Amino acid sequence: MKLLEYKAQELFDLYNIPTNKGIVVDKLDDLKTTGKEFSFPVVVKAQVLVGGRGKAGGIKFAENKEELENIVSQMLGSTLKGLPVKKVLVTRKITAEKEWYLSITLDRKIKAPLLMFSSQGGMDIEEVAKETPEKIVRVPVEPLEGIRDHMAWYILDKTGIDSSFLTPLFKLSENLYRFFREYDCLLAEINPLMVTADGQLLAVDAKVDIDDSSLFRHPDMVKFRDELTEDPLVIEARKYNFLYIPIDTEGRVGVISNGSGMLMSTIDLFSQKGVKAACALDLGGGATYDRIAKAIEIVFSNPQVEAVLINIFGGITRCDEVARGVELARREATLDKFLVVRMEGTNREIGVEIVRNITPPVPLAESVQEGVEIVSEWLKERNR
Amino acid sequence: MSILVDENTRLLVQGITGREGTFHTQQMLEYGTNIVAGVTPGKGGGEVEGVPVFNTVRQAVEERGANATVIFVPPRLNVSAVYEAMYAGIPLIITIAEGVPVHDMLGAYHLSQKKKCRIIGPNSFGVISPGKSKAGFMSHKIFSPGKVGILSRSATNCYETVFLMTREGIGQSTVVGVGGDMIPGSTFVDLLPLFQEDPETEAIVLIGEIGGNDEEIAAKYIKNNITKPVVAFIAGKNAPREKSMGHAGAIVSAGGEGSAQNKEEVLQEAGAYIAESTAHIVEIVKTILQ
Numbered sequence: 001m002k003l004l005e006y007k008a009q010e011l012f013d014l015y016n017i018p019t020n021k022g023i024v025v026d027k028l029d030d031l032k033t034t035g036k037e038f039s040f041p042v043v044v045k046a047q048v049l050v051g052g053r054g055k056a057g058g059i060k061f062a063e064n065k066e067e068l069e070n071i072v073s074q075m076l077g078s079t080l081k082g083l084p085v086k087k088v089l090v091t092r093k094i095t096a097e098k099e100w101y102l103s104i105t106l107d108r109k110i111k112a113p114l115l116m117f118s119s120q121g122g123m124d125i126e127e128v129a130k131e132t133p134e135k136i137v138r139v140p141v142e143p144l145e146g147i148r149d150h151m152a153w154y155i156l157d158k159t160g161i162d163s164s165f166l167t168p169l170f171k172l173s174e175n176l177y178r179f180f181r182e183y184d185c186l187l188a189e190i191n192p193l194m195v196t197a198d199g200q201l202l203a204v205d206a207k208v209d210i211d212d213s214s215l216f217r218h219p220d221m222v223k224f225r226d227e228l229t230e231d232p233l234v235i236e237a238r239k240y241n242f243l244y245i246p247i248d249t250e251g252r253v254g255v256i257s258n259g260s261g262m263l264m265s266t267i268d269l270f271s272q273k274g275v276k277a278a279c280a281l282d283l284g285g286g287a288t289y290d291r292i293a294k295a296i297e298i299v300f301s302n303p304q305v306e307a308v309l310i311n312i313f314g315g316i317t318r319c320d321e322v323a324r325g326v327e328l329a330r331r332e333a334t335l336d337k338f339l340v341v342r343m344e345g346t347n348r349e350i351g352v353e354i355v356r357n358i359t360p361p362v363p364l365a366e367s368v369q370e371g372v373e374i375v376s377e378w379l380k381e382r383n384r
Numbered sequence: 385m386s387i388l389v390d391e392n393t394r395l396l397v398q399g400i401t402g403r404e405g406t407f408h409t410q411q412m413l414e415y416g417t418n419i420v421a422g423v424t425p426g427k428g429g430g431e432v433e434g435v436p437v438f439n440t441v442r443q444a445v446e447e448r449g450a451n452a453t454v455i456f457v458p459p460r461l462n463v464s465a466v467y468e469a470m471y472a473g474i475p476l477i478i479t480i481a482e483g484v485p486v487h488d489m490l491g492a493y494h495l496s497q498k499k500k501c502r503i504i505g506p507n508s509f510g511v512i513s514p515g516k517s518k519a520g521f522m523s524h525k526i527f528s529p530g531k532v533g534i535l536s537r538s539a540t541n542c543y544e545t546v547f548l549m550t551r552e553g554i555g556q557s558t559v560v561g562v563g564g565d566m567i568p569g570s571t572f573v574d575l576l577p578l579f580q581e582d583p584e585t586e587a588i589v590l591i592g593e594i595g596g597n598d599e600e601i602a603a604k605y606i607k608n609n610i611t612k613p614v615v616a617f618i619a620g621k622n623a624p625r626e627k628s629m630g631h632a633g634a635i636v637s638a639g640g641e642g643s644a645q646n647k648e649e650v651l652q653e654a655g656a657y658i659a660e661s662t663a664h665i666v667e668i669v670k671t672i673l674q
Contacts, residue, residue: 051638106486106487106490106566106567108566108567108595108596108597108598108633109596109597109601111490111493111494111567112490112494113490126638126639129639142494143490143491143494144491144494144495181487184485184486184487186486186566211485211486211487211632212628212632213459213483213484213485213486213632214485214486214487216460217485243630245624245627245629245630246624247622247623247624248624257540258540259538259539259540259541259630260538260540260564260593260629260630260631260634261536261537261538261539261540261541261542261564261591261593261619261630261631261634262538262540262541262544263540263629263630264538264541264593264594264619264620264623264629264630264634265538265541265544265617265619265620265661265662267620267622267623268619268620268621268622268661269661270622271621271622272660272661276622277622280629282630313540313543313544313547314523315521315522315523315539315543316521344544344547345523345526345543345547346523367663368544368661368662368663369661369663
């Protein structure tokens with residue numbers, strides 16, 4: 001789960017990571033009611049989870065009250081790279097001496113946290129990595145040990161930064177690591193990390209990604225999650241413990257399966273036929289017929305979806321439940337959407353019998369390949 | 385022969401009194417697995433399906449000589465159970481829960497390296513050596529004894545492959561679910577040497593997917609150390625970037641790290657056969673074994 005900047009800032013505050021505090025505004029009136037006198041110039045930052053926010057027009061500067069109101073009213077309700085801007089953050093504009101980069105990621109290659117620093121802050125780190133990889137210092141962190149001061153020394157030595165920054169950089173890294181651990185982060189990134197004229201370090205932007213599996217430990221974050229997810233079908237699916245994944249805005253097929261791996265391989269088979277998937281839904285294990293009907297309903301309610309393939313390899317998921325779910329969904333759903341079922345495994349024979357008796361008929365595929373074939377052919381026919 | 389589990393495995397079931405634990409204990413016993421003990425703290429002294437239940441793993445090891453454990457404990461408490469097994473000196477720890485916090489697993493992984501024990505999972509269906517023993521929740525009817533060793537990050541893609549193999553009369557030596565999480569206890573490279581050494585295994589199937597670089601590391605190892613034929617399949621070629629595809633570990637970064645294309649390239653370069661689908665895996669294996 002990724003956090004919006006302002007939320008990440010709030011958490012940084014708890015860990016003594018200095019941020020450029022501001023106010024969060026979700027309607028123009030908020031500017032007046034805060035009673036706060038802004039000291040201009042200020043920065044207005046769209047609170048949207050997109051990369052390259054500045055370039056896309058999501059960061060603007062205002063010299064006075066009028067400009068500020070103009071920018072805020074324009075930004076709120078607009079979209080940035082397709083995502084609606086519901087909130088903006090207004091902060092004072094800082095003049096930086098330098099812009100650095102500091103982050104901790106959970107690195108899968110080394111199976112450990114990785115502390116990363118660059119004196120080339122303020123730009124996309126993947127770009128820095130591509131163009132000037134020597135400007136990035138990487139320090140693996142022993143999970144059972146944590147951050148030590150020699151790591152800060154190493155960074156200063158590598159970058160030639162003045163040794164007066166040793167303690168500030170060490171303290172900041174230590175605090176960021178403590179946050180990273182306690183909030184189960186996959187990523188905690190400060191970019192840019194500004195060095196002000198008086199030598200203070202300031203986290204001017206914050207990117208945080210929290211491990212979804214740890215959310216039971218962070219109930220304060222859970223309520224915040226739905227606010228972030230823009231697709232209402234994702235939220236609807238989550239209520240039933242399904243994972244709904246929007247795939248391609250040009251796709252016309254929905255795929256439902258009882259496991260992540262098979263979901264991916266089914267989408268791949270469609271691609272081999274030149275058919276794009278609009279969305280996918282993972283049922284997880286052991287879904288009952290009413291939940292399966294609900295899953296079909298959710299995928300059908302994506303207006304892009306014209307046809308759905310249900311591909312089940314039943315272990316804990318029983319084919320008879322799947323069949324009953326299909327029967328129920330078919331009865332209630334609009335008939336202009338096409339539905340094909342492929343199922344294998346537990347109670348297959350009972351399931352097949354049920355599916356054969358559904359009216360209007362639901363094609364039953366003998367294999368995944370055949371299911372993909374039937375759906376692809378149907379789409380071709382329809383477009384003829 | 386086979387790897388990890390066989391008729392000499394003395395299996396412990398942690399979380400044996402839970403709904404899943406009890407159900408799968410009965411299933412594993414039915415398959416012929418030698419389950420010597422169960423553990424649920426506070427339920428010691430009882431029995432499940434005739435298996436004695438202890439309060440602690442240490443007791444189960446001392447009194448019943450358990451040498452492997454399968455953990456049916458929910459994600460929140462899962463890693464505590466893994467730690468208990470490690471401290472009791474169990475060399476093989478199979479843990480199946482999906483949704484274990486990755487930071488929990490991080491600590492457990494590093495301790496397992498120090499203690500020289502092998503963790504399989506989490507988010508895994510377990511391990512099965514068909515006809516001998518199973519430690520996990522896989523539906524065993526589709527498996528059959530034979531010469532193909534399988535390592536898979538996905539349960540469903542693995543079942544599909546095994547189902548098709550068995551239908552074609554191709555059996556399996558051992559099938560291991562390495563699991564779909566970001567930090568698995570064991571990855572392909574940790575298990576490949578076992579299949580290389582196992583005289584019963586004649587071909588190795590590797591079912592990978594997008595995310596991480598375990599396939600890349602495996603490719604390097606295959607190139608230099610594996611003489612048996614390897615068939616690899618990578619799921620998720622058409623998954624959008626920066627979106628987890630269900631498995632916590634199945635995610636391609638914004639910069640394209642962890643893509644299926646790269647994995648296929650390096651595996652092919654290492655001499656592995658690349659399969660386009662689960663059905664294609666079976667076709668290739670069939671040709672190899674002929």
